[in-house]
Amino acid sequence: MSDATVRSTKTRRGAGLGERAIELFLGACGVLSLFTTAGIIAVLAFETWAFFREVPLSAFFFDTEWTPLFADKHFGIWPLLAGTFLTSAIAIVLALPAGLLAAIYLSEFASARMRRVLKPALELLAGVPTLVYGYFALVLVTPLLQRVIPDLSGFNALSSGICIGIMIIPMISSLSEDAIYAVPNTLREGAYALGAGRLATIFRVVLPAAASGIAAALILAVSRAVGETMIVAIAAGQQPRLTLDPRVPIETMTAYIVQVSMGDTPADTLEYRTIFAVAAMLFVVTFAMNLVSHRLARRFRVAST
């Protein structure tokens, strides 16, 4: 009997040790990811600081040209910002209605069987490597569009924007669907009981009740579009240009970073440091959007309880 007791305490202690080890390991992982983030921010801040010691802030924010790799150097961020804005805007204009309609269809109209087929199919779109989307934009979408828009350049913002849009549809649809699904059924019943039809109920009661969740989904999708790199690096042209014309080659902030870090620009030069300044800018933009998104999501959770 004493033997058994000893053995059981032993195993218990053994399990305790194992658990401790796992706990420590998980804790270490958490700390590691924290340090990684902190490290990234520190490097970013340090290099950006170094950049702005050589280039005044006014040159960064008030110049309209971005030519740091040329002999006649200009460091105006606006062409890159405009490129990012343009491709992201095209993506959202396409993906928001498509994603929202998909979400409405899935949550309010589709049969259970249809949902089981459609949802994973849609989510597959998000799993396609962005490299594939990039070549899709370059060798398929652009030539197709050129039949309709003859003066479309071989590299342009339009087809990259469209492909980013296709890529983020599932993100918008699945997050919006969650928000729509969370709208209590009692609200739908209240509307029907007043004699409202199905469409009026969906568009004037259900969607407004899900609005902050949908807005949160939208902002996450925007920051995903802003951060998209491969598609624009392949298909948008790498030509910083301050324009909102979707037909001509442009360059986004992300594409510029790729261009320089993959090119032969020597490290520890001013040219090389530009990518940190651009990255800091990108970081600020997406960080601000994520903050807003979190705010909205929280309000949405409060509203739906």
Place this chain on the structure above:
Amino acid sequence: MPTTREREPARPAKFSARGVMAFFGDKRVLHGIDLDIPAGEVTAIIGPSGCGKSTFIRCLNRMHELIPGARFEGTIELDGSSIYGREIDPVLLRRRAGMVFQKPNPFPTMSIRDNVLAGLRLTGSLDKTRAEEVVEFALKSSALWDEVKDRLKQPGIGLSGGQQQRLCIARALAVEPEVLLMDEPCSSLDPVATARIEDLIHELKSRYTIAIVTHNMQQAARVSGRTAFFLQGELVEVGATDRIFTAPTDSRTEDYITGKFG
């Protein structure tokens, strides 16, 4: 039962249900209900939880069929014409028979005023020049006007539970229904708020036909002229409320109202 005839209601039936059977999938939960809801009177439907009270009144405004897999059999007439005929639009029917739910469900994104007008807006029948008039009429009818008249623009969900429920009554009254179907409208309210709703029902009964589901027998006794007792999907007994509570003819009714079960 020789005495049944004389207990038939003197008033004409607003709703007349015959052989009503309701199903969820293959499960039948109402087994052939014959019941009249007389015009201009309050009819209480009582019975233990799960006996089919909600399902029955949801058949009256065709809300039952909105649940996936739900099915209806039998006939229900409103003012003598069938509401389940092929040419009947359930949406139009629901404007004639408003519904108040167990838990107050004001629309969370709308102000008090917009909640009242929601029915007219959602059905595209709001006459803008009459909007203020409708809001005042509906809120006065639901005894909420004095409490909210200075904050009509504030959100409806900012009100207390009892006020929210009266707002839902106002919302239902704004579309000028003939009937009010109330499904345990006080079950989530405190006694004070409950008393206010009961007073309100007394005020409304001269203008509307009311059917109220309640599992609270005192409430049935206080507000209704007629009471129907449901048990396991069957109508056991219906009659004048004071008769049901003092001299029930069926022993199951007696057992229920004396608290032997339920």
